[in-house]
Every structure is written in C-alpha cells, then in structure tokens.
Amino acid sequence: MNHCGTKTLTTDRLILRRYVKEDAEAIYKNRASDKEVTKFLMWKPHPNEEFTRQFTDDCIKQYSNKNYYHWGIILKENGNEPVGDIAVVNMNEKISMAHIGYCIGKAWWHQGITSEALKAVIDFLFDEADFNRIESRHDPRNPNSGKVMKKCGMKYEGTLRSSDWNNQGICDACYYGLLKSDR
Numbered sequence: 232m233n234h235c236g237t238k239t240l241t242t243d244r245l246i247l248r249r250y251v252k253e254d255a256e257a258i259y260k261n262r263a264s265d266k267e268v269t270k271f272l273m274w275k276p277h278p279n280e281e282f283t284r285q286f287t288d289d290c291i292k293q294y295s296n297k298n299y300y301h302w303g304i305i306l307k308e309n310g311n312e313p314v315g316d317i318a319v320v321n322m323n324e325k326i327s328m329a330h331i332g333y334c335i336g337k338a339w340w341h342q343g344i345t346s347e348a349l350k351a352v353i354d355f356l357f358d359e360a361d362f363n364r365i366e367s368r369h370d371p372r373n374p375n376s377g378k379v380m381k382k383c384g385m386k387y388e389g390t391l392r393s394s395d396w397n398n399q400g401i402c403d404a405c406y407y408g409l410l411k412s413d414r
Contacts, residue, residue, distance in 0.1 A: 232327050233361040234297040240351045247302035247317065247348055250290045254303055257312040259283035261336035268334055271373040271397050298322070300356070304335060304348045314339045317348050319356070327363035329356050333379070340375070346382040353383055357411045366408040370397055380407040384414070
C-alpha cells in the first residue's frame, strides 16, 4: 500500500475534501443531527452543534496521519457546504483492505451523489493508495445502501446473520467487495 492521506477528489458534480472548522454547522444541519440519516449507522445523531464541532476538530487532527481517509461530500452547485460524509472506517494492512462507510443528508437521497462519491473513493484507493480490496456492508433493512455499492461495481459476497449492530440494535450485515483485479 502507498498511504497518501485524504486528498481532494473531484467528479462531475462533487468535490470530496478534508473537513475544515467552518464545516461544523453544515455537518450538523445537513446530516449529523438527523435521526433518519443515522437510523442504520453505528453512531447516534449529534445532540448539538458543539458535539459536531468536536467531531470536526477530531477529523482535522487526524489528517496529519497518512493512513487516514475521510472526506466531506460537497455538491459543486451548493457552494462549499458538506452534504455527506465518506471514509475508510476500518482497514487491514496485512491484506491491503479498506472498509468504507458513508452517509448523506436526506435532502440529497436518491440523486446518485453517494454512488458518485463512492466511485471516486474506490478509484483513489486502488489507483493512488494501492489497496487491493475495498469492502462495505449494510443492514438489509437499508437496501438503498446496497444499491450504491452495486452501482459502483461492488459484488455481493453474502449476509452474515446477527453479526453487526447499528441504531436499530443487533442486525444482519450484507457484505459487498471489490478487488483491484475485478476492475
């Protein structure tokens, strides 16, 4: 692997970039405080903007680590306001694997934004950071997350029963993966 940290990525509609302090208000407003957005996630909605400011500060501090990959999703037409989040939430260096997690504000659901962001991150992790495997998972009660993975070429690898948890409690986990050689 060739760890290179969180670099700015661009697509037709998006800028994926590091968070800055000024993002906290938009992060809180657009996604982090919303119970619907966090329904199938492993973290609770942020209780207040101060909590989100601390989250943002923590992210910013981590950017000095070359093996930290965490982007705010910016819709170009919206200016510079983060509408979503995508990150490597787990990695296994022995097998050169990155596990990706993502979320996007409810106002931007079903517009292909998350798929566009995931595709850009997959390309970056394979081409620049030299990972061999990218994976992700979702609760089967949230099939739209699986649709994002499929749209990006990830292959369904199976469902592990009662193997995970989120804000709904213990849940099954549908796993998707993509190898560099699959592309």
